[in-house]
Amino acid sequence: MKKFLLLGFMLTLAFTFSESWAQERTVSGKVTSIDDGTALPGVNVVLKGTTTGTVTDIDGNFTLTLPTGEGTLVFSFIGLATEEISVGSRSVIDVQMSQDVQQLSEVVVTAAGIEREERALGYAVSTVDSEEVLKAREANIANSLSGKVAGVDVTASSGTVGASSRVVIRGAASIGGNNQPLYVVDGVPISNSNIASVDRFSGVDYGNRAGDINPDDIESLTVLKGAAAAALYGQRAANGVIIITTKKGKKNEKMSVTVNSSIRFDNPFRLPDYQNTYGQGSINKLDSAGTVSWGPRMDGRSFIAPDGTTKRYEAFPDNVEDFYETGKTIINSVSLAGGDEKSTYRFGVTAFDQEGIVPNTELSKLSFNMNGSREFSNKFYSSFGINYIRSRNDGRPETGFNNPNAVASIVTDIPRNIDVEGLRDYMNEDGTPKLFLGLTQNPYFSLNENVFTQNVDRMFGFGQVGVKPLDWINISWKLGADIIRDKRKQIYVPNSVGAANGQFWTDRIFESQINSDLIVTINRNLTDGLNANLILGHNVNEIYVESSFNRGQDLVDPQLFIPDNATVNTPSETVLDRRRLYGVFFDLGFSYNDYLFLNITGRNDWNSTLPKDNQSYFYPGVSASAVLTDAFDLKSNILSYAKLRAGWAQVGGYSDPFTLQFTFIPQTDIFQLFGVDNSYPFNGIPGFAGTNQIPNSELEPEITSTFEVGTELQFFNSRLILDATYYHSTTDNQIIGVSVAPSTGFSTQLLNAGSIVNKGIELRLEGTALQIGDFKWVATVNFAKNENELVELLDGFDNTDVPGTRTNPSLKAFVGEPLGTIFGSGWRRDQNGNYLINPDNGLRLDEEGVKLGNITPDFRLGFQNEFRFKGLSVSALIDWKQGGELHSQTIQNVRASGVVTETEAGRDIAYIDNGVILLEEDEEGNAVSTKPNDIAITAQQFWQQQDDVDEDGIFDATYVKLREVRVGYSLPKSLIENTPFGRIEVGFEARNLALLYSKIPHIDPEVSFYGPGNAQGIEAFNLPTTRSYGFNVRLTF
């Protein structure tokens, strides 16, 4: 590595000394803005056709020595229209520059904080600005991307406070590895970990760490979609990059203070359609301890409840709705920003306080962001940015099922005659809980007594120093860090179901990431119109994550949840991640007359997680773009801009750490679902176990190759803009823990196996549909279709598990199919498709191992409309996801419990299921002889038989949602002229307003049980997602 550093250094020197000067005369001047007359610093001033040039200083002044004779100076600056001025015999040239309307907001931030003109990029990028991010004030910034960027797929887990969200760009490229993009804030990669959210049945969603980022501090959010865009970030960017630029103070801007205040209310987006005829019990008999609603008609009779009180047997139609409360979020932020000619400064503080829809769940976040920059007189510059987030969560519900503490699974199918109000009083006078329903736990007990907490303290930021020894060389070094302390505690007070003597789990997670980027940028005009830009970079990255866990059981003092107070403690220390990487890279770009661009990139990484011999690998990339309208002077009233782009790039991937050799794992406890765990040492004897993966000491890096081609066309003076991209991406040599036959003694074998192809198109159509006077209607459509296929796996294997699901149903990847086949039990049928009925009981026969559906959607479409009239703006976003299937455990359970409307019919009569009775079958299980079904069953049996058979939980996941609505009003300047305010804006914001179309009953089709991992498309008693609406006031002084 030293070698490369040295090489970079020598190159720098070489350029320095090769320069020669032919000095004849001096020209000076000042560049100002045509709009307000302010000085424009940093404008490029070049003598046309030469490499001679300079940039304007902080006051907009420039001085340039030129050869005698005629010449033309070219003044250019990103975002401004280029001016060409003939020098003639003048020695002073003052220039006014105007904004280039067409180029506005076409500057994008790419790798390592480098700004590029979008026209120069040979790949697709999308930028979402601050206004867009804040439109609906999503707590998790990932959600604010939904429907706004073609090719970006966002899935929220649930509506709990601090819930996680998953972002996938252009489809999943890995079966077992990470598929989410890299998050980069101000040029520094940060963690988006999601550690142990939900296990096979239940657990707590502790959020994904990108959700810590404060939306109020975001200036812009740029999505780099393909490997081409990511070459400079290296392997971690194989799934795309979300580049976040925080707000900064601006140079030469007076100090301004912005105060923003928002309030938002949440309620459940969708709850099941309940029946209100039949109540608690079974086989039409009232059972006051029963958990299902197969009892008799609710006729108002009296009965004794398990807690000893007398109740009337009548329906409480809103009992589930009443359980959820109106969530409330208050967000206040204050920021101060400004700058002089050499420095900028910004300080912002945001307080976020949320009460969830689930009783007694709260999240409060305090974040501050501070940044500044300084240019020194001797061509040195420096900047820094610090973000601190303090997140305190009091009460976080357990999701899922098979767990007495998981409230949604208990509340969602609570018998129809139970008034949840009556459950609030859940304690007997002696401090023991009142009996509820069988072995289930009163949800208010769970939420008020077993209060789970999570405290996150996180700091990330950067410091940068740089120097521009010459006006065409820029050397900068940026050191970034991201430190997270995440302290979680789950307590179960004594008398909790499953923890009679109390227990607690504590998990202290520590994450750190350090990143160093040394970048040398050399920019030269080689000949007339030909510019070269060379970036040489060196990158070091280290990630370390550890968890210190303890399960304490059997408490002495029932209210003290520390190890010292537990009779049984089972601590364990785990290093979850530990990896180091260094890389060197270059990016050589040429531009010709600002309409033809070519970029060549390359990077070599050395990665600690691979075997010594395979630690180093190189991957190249090339991309080009051409602005046809400029190149061939095609500009007309119809076609105002046309750009073609194409790119190809590779990016290498890596495996998790510690996967190369066999190890033995020290055992701490022997888990018991109900009951105190036995723990080691057992009878004084320690225990060890082998790993469940066959390691691979010869692992190689995986390689993703992406080709993309696209165009951007603007018509009618940019009133209609079309951006289209086609891409094809192959991930070869994929590192997979392939599912092996369990009789090998292992679950998986780590192999370089298989290849996955993602190909698709992305379209963005933006048009000014109507413009009459001050009224303007802009409509935007984002469309993306991705086709995903596991092209090959190892010989002899036709499928492998997508890690992280349980077995019924499971998620698998089959060769020749998109990743994510839902696999589980289905009904047996005869050759004619009739259900086969069990002659012993009249119920349908089922079988395991059936492909039930695939979670991959056909396409996604976002339709955004914005109406503006003077200071008033109204916008609405419709989000459409077509196709893909989902498995819902909730729907199966609410049906089996007899609480939803479709279970109401036929309860008074015996029922003969459609199907034929199986009399004889062959070895393969095919029906040989059958007879018509004549065995009567009850409605209860009919619905309960489908509870365990996954096929009946499969639904088409298509939805169309009214995702966002915002009404904003900026008070006219005339009204506030005599106030201290520079600007006053008020807004109404709403999110997830309506489900316009869905084929799934009872639940929000857009949820994921397992959180943001790869195991998507499975729903199981997720807490309801939320509909939010609120108000916002922004004051600028």
Add this chain to the structure above:
Amino acid sequence: MKKNIILLFVGLFLLSSCEKDFLDVNTNPNRSTDVPPGTLMMNAAISLSQVRLTTLGPDGAAYIQHWKPIVVLTAPDTYGFSEIGNNNFWEFTFYQDIIKDLNLAIGLAEEEGNQNVIAQLKILQAFAWIHGVDRWGEMPFFESNNPEIQFPKYDDGASIYQGILDLINDGLSRIDLNNQSEPFTIVNFDHIYGGNMNNWEAFGNTLKLRALMRLSYVQDRSAEVSALLSSGANFIDDMDGAEDAKFRYFPTRTNQNFDYATFDNFTQFNSFLPSASDRQHQAWRLASKNLVDMLTDENDPRLNAFFVPNYQNAGGVFEGAVNGAAPLPAAVDRGYVSPFYISQDKSDDWLLASEYYLLAAEAYERGLATGNAQQALENGVRAHMNIFDGSAQEIDEVDKDAYIASLDVTAGGEALVQRELYKALFWNGVEAWSHWRRTKQPALTPAAGGPISTVISRIPLPQSTLTNNPNAPEVSPLRDKPVFFEKQ
């Protein structure tokens, strides 16, 4: 300025140039690469005992109607099973925690050449294999647990039993009674026998008898049975149970019986009666009609050792509950599995002297070997009755004698012996289920309300093996297909 640039570069160079071992961080600091084989044996043994106590035992007991489960774990009463539990047992507990960890331990022991260690591990592994093959019928054996073979072939039950016998013989042949100390033998980490190789030898020989007798209705193994019984080999034959193979538990929360833990943890739901603080007996395992009637008819004093009446039942006479879908007796008339079995330090009984004697008695009675069937029968029953000695359920010597005197193998024949073993395997439900399938004694009425019309014969293969192993059968045999050793 140049000075500054050079200084900056030198600084950056120093900062970002890396140490030589910069990338050498790929070893997990919290894992081991070499451990004593005994720690792996411990993990395998406890995993096996846990699954026996929480799943296999209660399931088997319900299948063959030793008791009737209510409130919790009720599915096996109508031959139901959990697909997820079945898969987890196959994939994680059986092939990984038990068989693989023992294999890894054998590998470590072979490196050191410690023959007694290998013997201990192989005998334990053979014992574990019986649980697998009896449950699923056919499964990968010979090619299993070899990282080189991704798709192990399926073996039929008869071949697997031969493989198990070979494992036992291999283990037995390695035993060196003259060298019973560390590191030649696992001593300190041996939770079963504390390194006593004489006992391991008795366990191995008795296990061999169990395996041979399992085959006795489908294969003629009389020569081996005869040779084994007449060889003077060391068996688990101590009438006080001193040699019994047991996984012991202790009256502490960290080392307690797994089955008891379930009851203990649900005291607020009345898992014990009359209350959590006054635990007269548990409430969720009822005396079955099948066993209550059988013991009552035969005047077997174990009726009141296996079961206790409801605490409110002054008369003490209780009614058995019918297995399967059927109404329950009134609470006060129910019998409950006694506190002898549901207690914090109840051991998990793997192989007891009673089983040795009763298997031998059957072999003698059926002419598979030569010996005194009556004497062996009496020893077996007495050894079993002796297990209650010293407990609240202790059986008076006069009652033992009286009952034993009523046994006549000449009149009762092999069925009598087999029914006695059926009783002696109470609370060893997994072995009791295998024994019943082998002998079909006593006659049982299949539980009503289940998906099949016979007593369950096997658990279907879990989906993970059908999907991930092309050598697996297309479809799994269903639960009413007899396993190979069943008497038809």
